[in-house]
Amino acid sequence: MNLKYLTDKTLLQDTKLLAQQYRTITASFLLHIKEIEQRKLYTELGYTSLFTYIVQELGFSESSASRRITAMKMVKEIPELEKKIETGELTLSNLGKAANVFKQENITDVKFKKEVLATIENTSTRTCEKTLNEIIGPSSLPISAPPKTYPLHLSLSEENFNKYEQIRELLTHKKRNKEEIFSIIFDSTIEKLMSKKFKTHSKKITVSTNPRYITASIKKAVYLRDQVCQKCGSKNALEFDHIKPFALGGKSTEENLRILCRNCNQRQKITSRL
Ligand SMILES: [Zn+2]
Numbered sequence: 001m002n003l004k005y006l007t008d009k010t011l012l013q014d015t016k017l018l019a020q021q022y023r024t025i026t027a028s029f030l031l032h033i034k035e036i037e038q039r040k041l042y043t044e045l046g047y048t049s050l051f052t053y054i055v056q057e058l059g060f061s062e063s064s065a066s067r068r069i070t071a072m073k074m075v076k077e078i079p080e081l082e083k084k085i086e087t088g089e090l091t092l093s094n095l096g097k098a099a100n101v102f103k104q105e106n107i108t109d110v111k112f113k114k115e116v117l118a119t120i121e122n123t124s125t126r127t128c129e130k131t132l133n134e135i136i137g138p139s140s141l142p143i144s145a146p147p148k149t150y151p152l153h154l155s156l157s158e159e160n161f162n163k164y165e166q167i168r169e170l171l172t173h174k175k176r177n178k179e180e181i182f183s184i185i186f187d188s189t190i191e192k193l194m195s196k197k198f199k200t201h202s203k204k205i206t207v208s209t210n211p212r213y214i215t216a217s218i219k220k221a222v223y224l225r226d227q228v229c230q231k232c233g234s235k236n237a238l239e240f241d242h243i244k245p246f247a248l249g250g251k252s253t254e255e256n257l258r259i260l261c262r263n264c265n266q267r268q269k270i271t272s273r274l
Contacts, residue, residue, distance in 0.1 A: 019088075020088075023085065023086050023087070023088050024086050026085060026086075026092065027082050027083075027085045027086040029068065030068060030071055030072045030075050030082070030085070031075070031082065033050060033054065033068065033069070033072050034072050034075065034076055036050065036053070037050050037072070042057075045057060045215070045216045045217065046215070046216060046217030046220070047191075048191050048194055048195055049191075050069060051065055051066065051069060052187065052191060054068065054069070057216060062180075062183065067092050067093070067096050068092065070092075070095070070096045070099045070100075071085065071092045071095050071096065071099075073099070074095055074098075074099055077110065077113075078110065078113065078114060078117070081095070081117070084117075084121065089121040089122055090117065090120070090121055091125075093125055093128075094120045094123065094125065094128040095117075097120075097125070097128055097129060097132060098113075098116060098117055098120060098128075098132060101116075101132050101136055102116075105136055107136075116132070116135055116136070119131050119135065120132065164181070167181060167184075167185060168181055170227075171184065211246075211251065211252060212246055212252060213252060214240055214252045214257065215252075218252065218253065218254050218257065219240065221254050222240065222254055222257045222258065222259060223238075223259065225254075226258055226259035227259070228259065229259060229260050229261035229264055230258045230259055230260060231260055231261075231264040231268075232261060232263075232264055234261040234263070234264075236261060237261050237262040237263070238259050238260070238261055238262075239259070239260055239261070239262055239265050240257050240258075240259065241257065241258055241259070241260040241265050241268070242256055242257060243256050243257065243258055244256055
């Protein structure tokens with residue numbers, strides 16, 4: 001997209017329009033995840049929580065996922081907030097700060113919550129913090145106190161260090177620090193152990209009206225198993241391939257799927273036609 005030739009006026013108008021659309025989409029997104037939560041659809045995709053669904057399936061960062069879930073819960077409780085988010089009167093960040101305070105202080109009275117929220121409309125994050133602090137009490141709300149941390153020193157064997165590096169490389173689409181990487185490892189281990197313990201997503205997947213459709217959990221399992229092209233070892237342009245071709249009745253199961261790179265996949269299709 002080249003914006004160089006837009007007039008100043010159009011550029012400003014377009015940007016304003018985009019900001020409005022962005023807020024409308026945000027509000028609509030919250031309603032969508034609210035409905036998904038009500039239908040528990042994330043379990044059908046093999047996720048144990050709405051949070052992991054938003055992070056892993058939709059590609060949001062952990063912090064924006066939790067901000068959106070907090071906002072969604074507030075909208076669930078106070079439906080008129082949807083309009084305020086759409087108009088930009090309330091930002092997700094301010095809403096999140098208020099939600100935290102309500103939780104910390106055990107505030108459950110909806111009428112009081114609405115009054116508090118009205119005072120932080122159209123304010124900056126800093127002013128919002130101050131206002132909440134004044135209304136709810138200075139002792140209870142430290143202004144942007146740094147989160148508590150716990151030191152953990154560890155030396156890894158070469159084997160484990162290589163595994164760590166492998167995970168880091170697999171998480172390439174975003175630059176992450178060590179803590180974030182460990183947080184992902186912890187989350188996915190907890191998820192795995194919990195689902196093993198409680199058998200949350202045992203056999204309810206794999207049903208789809210389109211037999212060609214590969215469910216997210218199967219994709220994930222095949223990808224974790226193969227990781228590279230099963231013919232040449234390439235890591236680029238990977239695709240899922242039906243070992244027994246779909247046209248010959250091959251199914252979209254973990255056993256019948258493998259990972260090939262685009263080149264190998266195409267070459268294979270050509271030779272099988274000869
Ligand atoms: Zn290949």
